[in-house]
Amino acid sequence: MPTRREHRADRRGSLSRAPGFEPPLAAGAPAQPGPPPCRRRTAPRAAGREYAAARRSPHDGRSASSGTPDETASAATRFAERSMRAVLEVLDGRRPVTQLRPLATPTVVAAVETLLRTGGGRRLGPAVLVSVRATFVTSAAVEVCGGYDRGDRHFAMAARIVARRGGWRLAALRLR
Numbered sequence: 001m002p003t004r005r006e007h008r009a010d011r012r013g014s015l016s017r018a019p020g021f022e023p024p025l026a027a028g029a030p031a032q033p034g035p036p037p038c039r040r041r042t043a044p045r046a047a048g049r050e051y052a053a054a055r056r057s058p059h060d061g062r063s064a065s066s067g068t069p070d071e072t073a074s075a076a077t078r079f080a081e082r083s084m085r086a087v088l089e090v091l092d093g094r095r096p097v098t099q100l101r102p103l104a105t106p107t108v109v110a111a112v113e114t115l116l117r118t119g120g121g122r123r124l125g126p127a128v129l130v131s132v133r134a135t136f137v138t139s140a141a142v143e144v145c146g147g148y149d150r151g152d153r154h155f156a157m158a159a160r161i162v163a164r165r166g167g168w169r170l171a172a173l174r175l176r
Helices: 004-012 069-092 106-118
Strands: 127-138 141-150 153-164 167-175
Touching (some): 069 167
């Protein structure tokens, strides 16, 4: 018979379990090798350009397209999932608060620091992100709602992410 948490996850069916990033508990357990390093291909030089500086990027000078609406929506949803998970990891003490600075506005980082100082829900256990839903309000603003579990209890979270400087940033956050 499935546990309450498994049943709840099956019913929602929106997120998979987070991969384990913690080191193994047993001392001397073998580490798994990572992927091989990438090698940069160098293009042959054109005749008469022996002294030209090598290009540092393959950019051809044209502006990139903004992407299709589906690509933008999936990028916003991925960012929402990643940022919500990062906030919960910071609140649990599994990640330093400085890692939120590239993801969130200073106001949100200050609010998370305040929640971290009070440390309210940590006694219930680690926070596990269960669901995340994203809805576009405008082409540059997305409202996010989701849920997370701490022990046997379920909590809600809401946020607003905005597109700024070619990327998404967490502009508002609410945890209950």
